[in-house]
Amino acid sequence: MADAALRLQVLLEQLLGTPLPVRIRAWDGSRSGPPGAPALVVRNRRAVRRLLYRPGEVGLARAWVAGDLDVEGDLYTALDLLAGLVWERGEDARGTLEILRDPEARAAVAGLVRLGGLPLPPAPPPEEVRRPRHRHTKHTDRRAISHHYDVGNDFYELVLGPSMVYSCAYWQAPPPEGTLEDAQRDKLDLVCRKLGLRAGMRLLDVGCGWGSMALHAAREYGVEVVGITLSQEQAAYARKRVADEGLTDKVEIRVQDYRDVSDGPYDAISSIGMAEHVGAERYLEYADVLFRLLKPGGRLLNHQIGRRPQRDESSYQVDEFIDAYVFPDGELQPIGVTVAQLERAGFEVRDVEALREHYALTLRRWVANLEDRWDRAVKLTGPGRARVWRLYMAASALAFERNRIGVNQVLAVRTPDSGDAGMPLRARVWGG
Numbered sequence: 001m002a003d004a005a006l007r008l009q010v011l012l013e014q015l016l017g018t019p020l021p022v023r024i025r026a027w028d029g030s031r032s033g034p035p036g037a038p039a040l041v042v043r044n045r046r047a048v049r050r051l052l053y054r055p056g057e058v059g060l061a062r063a064w065v066a067g068d069l070d071v072e073g074d075l076y077t078a079l080d081l082l083a084g085l086v087w088e089r090g091e092d093a094r095g096t097l098e099i100l101r102d103p104e105a106r107a108a109v110a111g112l113v114r115l116g117g118l119p120l121p122p123a124p125p126p127e128e129v130r131r132p133r134h135r136h137t138k139h140t141d142r143r144a145i146s147h148h149y150d151v152g153n154d155f156y157e158l159v160l161g162p163s164m165v166y167s168c169a170y171w172q173a174p175p176p177e178g179t180l181e182d183a184q185r186d187k188l189d190l191v192c193r194k195l196g197l198r199a200g201m202r203l204l205d206v207g208c209g210w211g212s213m214a215l216h217a218a219r220e221y222g223v224e225v226v227g228i229t230l231s232q233e234q235a236a237y238a239r240k241r242v243a244d245e246g247l248t249d250k251v252e253i254r255v256q257d258y259r260d261v262s263d264g265p266y267d268a269i270s271s272i273g274m275a276e277h278v279g280a281e282r283y284l285e286y287a288d289v290l291f292r293l294l295k296p297g298g299r300l301l302n303h304q305i306g307r308r309p310q311r312d313e314s315s316y317q318v319d320e321f322i323d324a325y326v327f328p329d330g331e332l333q334p335i336g337v338t339v340a341q342l343e344r345a346g347f348e349v350r351d352v353e354a355l356r357e358h359y360a361l362t363l364r365r366w367v368a369n370l371e372d373r374w375d376r377a378v379k380l381t382g383p384g385r386a387r388v389w390r391l392y393m394a395a396s397a398l399a400f401e402r403n404r405i406g407v408n409q410v411l412a413v414r415t416p417d418s419g420d421a422g423m424p425l426r427a428r429v430w431g432g
Contacts, residue, residue, distance in 0.1 A: 005030040021081040038073030048116025164210040167273035168359035201267035207274025211238025218250035265295035287345035296416035347412035363397035
């Protein structure tokens with residue numbers, strides 16, 4: 001009798017103490033759950049064992065990446081419904097000890113064991129990075145960046161599109177009226193205008209990626225640019241783009257740690273989507289380095305994802321799925337902490353612009369690109385890595401939409417002793 005889905009539903013609801021908001025389709029073809037809701041497709045008993053050995057986010061992630069678990073229906077709706085069970089239960093969530101004390105919960109666990117079987121725990125998918133967190137040395141930062149960015153330039157072209165910009169776009173109008181390419185171009189131009197770039201200036205682009213910001217600044221504003229990255233694949237791609245556009249006299253791409261840059265001062269510095277990799281313990285050092293590299297009156301544009309502050313900041317933990325599968329050693333901090341650290345380094349913070357909704361639109365466009373070219377993506381990077389990217393980008397889009405995380409552009413100046421910051425009197429009137 002095909003009844004695995006109903007048994008799973010009953011046991012999970014008994015264990016969680018709340019109705020499941022999604023349907024279940026099990027390996028035996030059975031279905032159960034609320035009509036019209038998206039379905040969790042439990043492809044095999046191994047998925048149940050993964051959840052038993054590692055309940056919560058890690059178990060779900062491992063089952064998803066390995067292909068043991070899938071979603072039938074709209075992925076965003078499914079993730080939104082599951083968020084209440086996995087990520088947002090807070091004080092309502094029952095801990096392991098409480099479950100063990102509850103006879104009904106113990107019975108549910110025993111039922112799941114009988115349903116899934118319990119040989120040795122399934123091995124984590126090969127895409128998972130499991131190691132102690134490091135203190136952001138140059139070696140560990142280089143290794144973490146390589147894990148995320150050296151996936152293959154062809155794969156990133158597929159997801160990001162021709163702009164090859166891997167950060168929040170700046171939408172004048174939402175899709176379909178606005179296109180991703182236009183929005184990314186407008187973001188790069190916004191950064192250039194905030195920095196007040198003019199011909200003959202020197203710009204340092206920290207975490208230059210595939211060179212899009214460096215190329216835009218050199219081509220449209222006539223500045224000389226040094227772009228730095230820790231990714232060999234990014235650097236090779238960016239150098240080819242520079243050569244193809246005939247801008248080798250304007251743009252230099254280096255594989256270099258920001259702590260090793262010694263040829264300042266620069267007139268301006270852009271750091272777009274890089275500071276998330278710095279780490280909380282190193283952030284003041286990062287700010288100090290950028291301050292020293294700027295000439296007096298020089299501007300810094302720091303474009304960075306931030307998280308919501310917690311009442312007890314000591315309880316903050318890095319997201320397990322992101323750390324294990326996406327950005328090893330990445331850390332988010334509240335925007336207030338970012339501003340404070342920049343000020344401690346000596347900067348005068350002149351403007352903070354929140355672009356949270358813009359990133360949600362950007363991520364949904366990237367997910368659509370990936371889904372539209374799924375077979376090609378799997379061929380380029382393997383099914384596990386493609387599934388990682390689909391899950392993390394879709395979940396991140398929802399996190400931005402629900403204000404669980406945000407992204408901000410912070411414009412700061414190394415204001416000289418005279419106090420003349422060289423800024424326009426009216427906010428948001430950008431230029432020289």
